[in-house]
Amino acid sequence: MAKIKIKAKEKNAIIESLKAGLVPKIGLQHIQVGRADELKEIIKDYALIADGGAKIRFIIGDYGCGKTFFLTLSKLIAHEKNLVVLSADITTEKVLCSSSGKSKKLFSELIANMSTKTKPDGGALRTIIEKWASKILQDGENGEHIDEKSIYSKLLPLEKYVACYDFSKVLTTYINAYQEDDEIKMSQALKWLRAEYATKTDAKTDLGVRTIIDDNNFYEYLKLFAGFVRLAGYAGLIVNIDELAVLARLQSATRNKNFERILNIINDSMQGAAEYLGFLFGGTPEFLEDKYRGMYSYKALETRLADNPFAKEGLRDLTGPVIRLENLSQEELYILFLNIRNVFAEYDETKYLVTEKDIQVFMQWLMNRLGAKSFLSPRESNKAFIGLLTQLENYPDTNISTYLSGIQIQEDKEPKAPDNDDDELVSLTLGE
Numbered sequence: 563m564a565k566i567k568i569k570a571k572e573k574n575a576i577i578e579s580l581k582a583g584l585v586p587k588i589g590l591q592h593i594q595v596g597r598a599d600e601l602k603e604i605i606k607d608y609a610l611i612a613d614g615g616a617k618i619r620f621i622i623g624d625y626g627c628g629k630t631f632f633l634t635l636s637k638l639i640a641h642e643k644n645l646v647v648l649s650a651d652i653t654t655e656k657v658l659c660s661s662s663g664k665s666k667k668l669f670s671e672l673i674a675n676m677s678t679k680t681k682p683d684g685g686a687l688r689t690i691i692e693k694w695a696s697k698i699l700q701d702g703e704n705g706e707h708i709d710e711k712s713i714y715s716k717l718l719p720l721e722k723y724v725a726c727y728d729f730s731k732v733l734t735t736y737i738n739a740y741q742e743d744d745e746i747k748m749s750q751a752l753k754w755l756r757a758e759y760a761t762k763t764d765a766k767t768d769l770g771v772r773t774i775i776d777d778n779n780f781y782e783y784l785k786l787f788a789g790f791v792r793l794a795g796y797a798g799l800i801v802n803i804d805e806l807a808v809l810a811r812l813q814s815a816t817r818n819k820n821f822e823r824i825l826n827i828i829n830d831s832m833q834g835a836a837e838y839l840g841f842l843f844g845g846t847p848e849f850l851e852d853k854y855r856g857m858y859s860y861k862a863l864e865t866r867l868a869d870n871p872f873a874k875e876g877l878r879d880l881t882g883p884v885i886r887l888e889n890l891s892q893e894e895l896y897i898l899f900l901n902i903r904n905v906f907a908e909y910d911e912t913k914y915l916v917t918e919k920d921i922q923v924f925m926q927w928l929m930n931r932l933g934a935k936s937f938l939s940p941r942e943s944n945k946a947f948i949g950l951l952t953q954l955e956n957y958p959d960t961n962i963s964t965y966l967s968g969i970q971i972q973e974d975k976e977p978k979a980p981d982n983d984d985d986e987l988v989s990l991t992l993g994e
């Protein structure tokens with residue numbers, strides 16, 4: 563069997579990210595364990611989306627259990643399936659429904675983080691548009707005259723979308739500027755598509771359009787982008803939004819408007835009103851089930867997101883909109899530590915810093931310090947294990963017994979929401 567190789571860049575990203583309690587953006591294949599059934603469902607979703615369907619999933623798990631890791635892995639799988647991915651986190655300044663520009667900010671971040679297999683780190687908007695433009699120009703070279711009318715004819719499949727007209731006009735402006743090598747006009751078109759115009763007047767002056775992407779229409783533009791990436795040769799569009807629990811910390815009126823937007827997305831996905839479009843939201847069980855501030859406080863959401871009453875432990879139902887991420891089993895956590903050991907040693911057994919027996923001793927030590935629930939939550943366990951390996955590498959004459967006494971690990975807990983339901987969140991330390 564050929565020896566597995568890991569790039570120095572991947573090794574560094576994995577170690578530094580896990581050390582800080584973050585999810586590495588590259589090299590996930592070296593440390594992935596478990597979640598096989600959940601990932602199979604996501605792959606089925608992607609096939610449905612590529613076939614013209616729509617899907618929404620809520621990835622629900624305790625703080626530190628690996629929701630962000632799962633969303634990141636799902637993103638990489640989407641790239642392999644030729645899907646375009648938009649990614650962003652909910653914050654108090656970037657929400658799903660707003661009248662003060664906060665939804666527009668979320669849209670702008672989603673578009674800024676647009677990614678594909680060849681542009682996995684974001685910034686793929688221009689690449690996608692130019693891929694589409696190249697196809698149009700190639701058709702022109704085969705005898706079709708390229709003018710505004712012929713360009714618009716290529717965008718006819720988008721006519722069914724509410725926001726089609728100005729979107730098509732901006733793309734027409736871009737392709738004409740592309741032909742003329744007009745960087746300023748191309749930049750203005752990209753600015754409009756990223757929802758960066760502050761006023762309709764500025765947009766009309768630069769591009770001759772009457773509208774801009776704003777709080778009221780940004781969801782319609784997500785549907786439109788899903789249709790456009792199909793024209794550009796991709797299978798569809800996936801929207802990954804993490805930290806949904808922040809919505810529970812908003813004022814009740816604002817929170818309910820955001821719940822209405824989520825309900826709208828759910829209904830569109832379930833009833834076939836959206837095409838080539840998928841949503842993955844990350845949140846905690848408390849946010850899902852809280853009857854006062856969570857999604858279950860909104861009756862229509864509780865109805866649509868309730869678990870199958872016949873699902874029970876060992877007989878899970880993963881076909882509904884909610885996928886609950888359970889903590890890793892002891893066996894899975896053990897394999898994860900083996901994988902991290904391999905990354906540290908660059909798959910060279912002669913460089914292993916701990917034996918399998920050492921890992922077992924470390925796991926028992928974790929159990930004694932953190933208790934079973936936190937012990938099986940990957941984040942703090944990974945941070946502790948990386949810290950141990952780092953010291954063993956720094957001081958080759960020491961061994962595991964040198965470090966497993968007198969060390970305390972603080973349990974990783976989600977920050978609690980303020981007691982006052984009407985208070986906006988003043989400060990928040992986000993996890994994952």
